[in-house]
Amino acid sequence: MPAHLKVLALVGFMLVVVATPREWFAAYAFFLAVLVTVGAVARVRPGWVLKRMVVETPFVVFAVLMPFIAQGPRVDVLGLSLSESGLLSAWGLLAKGTLGVIAGLLLAATTTPQELVRGLERLRMPEQLVQIMAFMVRYLEVVTDEMRRMAVARASRGFVARNPLHWPVLARSVGALFIRSFERGERVHLAMVSRGYTGRMPRCDVSSLSR
Amino acid sequence: MHVPDGFLDAPTSIATGAVAVVAVGVALRGARRELDDKTAPLAGLVAAFVFATQMINFPVGAGTSGHLMGGALAAVLVGPWTGVLCVSVVLIVQSLLFADGGITALGTNILLIAVTTVVVGWFVTRVLLKVLPKRVGMVAPAAAIGAFVSVPTAALVFTGLYAVGGTADISLTTLATAMLGWHTVIGLGEAAITFLAVGAILSVRPDLVYAARGVISERELVIKTKESVA
Numbered sequence: 001m002p003a004h005l006k007v008l009a010l011v012g013f014m015l016v017v018v019a020t021p022r023e024w025f026a027a028y029a030f031f032l033a034v035l036v037t038v039g040a041v042a043r044v045r046p047g048w049v050l051k052r053m054v055v056e057t058p059f060v061v062f063a064v065l066m067p068f069i070a071q072g073p074r075v076d077v078l079g080l081s082l083s084e085s086g087l088l089s090a091w092g093l094l095a096k097g098t099l100g101v102i103a104g105l106l107l108a109a110t111t112t113p114q115e116l117v118r119g120l121e122r123l124r125m126p127e128q129l130v131q132i133m134a135f136m137v138r139y140l141e142v143v144t145d146e147m148r149r150m151a152v153a154r155a156s157r158g159f160v161a162r163n164p165l166h167w168p169v170l171a172r173s174v175g176a177l178f179i180r181s182f183e184r185g186e187r188v189h190l191a192m193v194s195r196g197y198t199g200r201m202p203r204c205d206v207s208s209l210s211r
Numbered sequence: 212m213h214v215p216d217g218f219l220d221a222p223t224s225i226a227t228g229a230v231a232v233v234a235v236g237v238a239l240r241g242a243r244r245e246l247d248d249k250t251a252p253l254a255g256l257v258a259a260f261v262f263a264t265q266m267i268n269f270p271v272g273a274g275t276s277g278h279l280m281g282g283a284l285a286a287v288l289v290g291p292w293t294g295v296l297c298v299s300v301v302l303i304v305q306s307l308l309f310a311d312g313g314i315t316a317l318g319t320n321i322l323l324i325a326v327t328t329v330v331v332g333w334f335v336t337r338v339l340l341k342v343l344p345k346r347v348g349m350v351a352p353a354a355a356i357g358a359f360v361s362v363p364t365a366a367l368v369f370t371g372l373y374a375v376g377g378t379a380d381i382s383l384t385t386l387a388t389a390m391l392g393w394h395t396v397i398g399l400g401e402a403a404i405t406f407l408a409v410g411a412i413l414s415v416r417p418d419l420v421y422a423a424r425g426v427i428s429e430r431e432l433v434i435k436t437k438e439s440v441a
C-alpha cells in the first residue's frame with residue numbers, strides 16, 4: 001500500500017477518533033478492533049508495538065492525575081474521593097492517546113523512512129521541506145552513530161554522568177556534535193554542487209531500481 | 212514533552228495545524244534567504260543533530276534525567292528561520308516514524324515546540340545582544356536567557372490552547388500554575404545546557420554561531436614572518 005495513502009488514512013482515522021465523544025465506549029472498542037485488524041493483516045508483531053508504546057509514559061502519568069485534580073462532583077472509588085469528570089477525562093485521554101500511539105506505530109512498522117518521504121512528496125508537501133526531511137532521514141543514522149561513538153569515548157575514559165556537575169562534559173559533546181553535523185552538511189553540499197546540484201533534486205524512481 | 216492525540220479537541224487541532232502550515236511556509240522562504248541552495252543539506256543535517264541531541268540524557272539526580280528540547284539552541288546556532296524548519300521536520304519525523312506526539316496534534320506540537328521556543332529564544336537573545344556590550348563572551352549568556360524564557364512561554368501558549376480546546380475540565384489556574392512551575396524548572400535546565408553548548412561551540416568555531424555574527428569583529432589577517440616576530 002502506498003505510503004501517502006497510509007498517511008492520509010492515519011490522519012483521517014485519528015481525526016475521527018479525536019472528534020468522537022468519550023462517552024461512546026462502544027466506538028472505542030470498534031476503533032481498537034480496526035487497529036488490531038490492520039496490525040494482523042500487516043503482520044505486525046504485538047510485542048513490537050507494546051515495547052514501543054513507552055513513549056506514552058509521561059502523559060499516562062498526567063491522565064492518572066486527572067481524577068485527583070479535576071473539578072466537579074466527586075465519587076468514592078476504593079475509599080478515594082475522585083472527580084467524576086476527571087475520571088471520564090482520564091479515560092478519554094488514555095483511550096485517544098493510546099489509539100494514536102498504536103496507529104502511529106502501525107504506520108511506522110509498515111513504512112520505511114524513504115517511502116514515507118516519497119509519500120509526503122506525493123501529498124504535495126513543499127519540495128524544500130521534502131528535501132530537508134530526506135536529508136535528515138538519510139543522515140540520522142550517521143549523526144546518531146557519531147553521538148554513540150562520543151558516548152563510548154567518554155565511557156572508556158571512565159565517565160559516568162550522575163548529576164548536574166557532569167553537564168559541562170555532555171554539553172561539550174553536544175557542541176562537538178553540532179560542529180561535526182554542520183561541517184558534514186557543508187561537505188555534502190559541496191559534493192553535491194560538484195555533481196551539478198542547483199537546489200533541486202533530480203527525480204529517480206527507486207522502486208524500479210530495487211527490483 | 213509532546214502533546215498526544217486527544218489532548219485538544221478536533222477543531223483546535225485543525226486550527227493549530229493551519230497556523231503551523233503558514234508558519235512553516237514563512238520559515239521556508241526565510242531559510243532560503245539564510246542559506247540559498249545550501250538549505251536542504253544543512254537544514255537536514257541540523258535536524259538530524261537536534262533529533263540526536265534529544266536522545267542525550269542529562270542526569271538531574273535522584274535517578275531522574277531530562278533532555279534538551281533544543282528550540283532556542285537551534286535558533287542561536289543556525290538562525291530563526293532555519294531553526295523553525297529543522298525543529299518542525301524533527302517533529303514530523305518523530306510523529307510519523309516513532310509515534311512520539313500525536314498526528315492530529317502535529318500542528319499543535321509544531322506551534323509550541325518549533326515556532327514558539329525558536330522564535331522566543333531567538334527574539335530574547337537578539338534583544339539582549341543589542342543591549343549588552345558587543346563581546347563574544349556575551350553570546351552564551353544571552354542564549355541561555357533566551358532558552359530559559361522560551362520554555363515557560365511555550366507552556367503558557369499550551370495553557371491558552373487548552374483554554375480554547377481542552378478536553379478535560381481542570382481549572383485553568385491549576386493547569387497554568389502547574390505548567391508554568393514545572394516548565395520554569397525545565398527552562399533552567401534548558402538554559403544551563405544551552406549556555407554550556409553555545410559556549411563550547413563559540414570557543415571552537417565562533418563563525419558557526421549565527422547569533423554571534425554581529426558580535427564577532429572583522430579580524431585582521433596577521434602574517435607572522437621571522438622579522439616581525441623578532
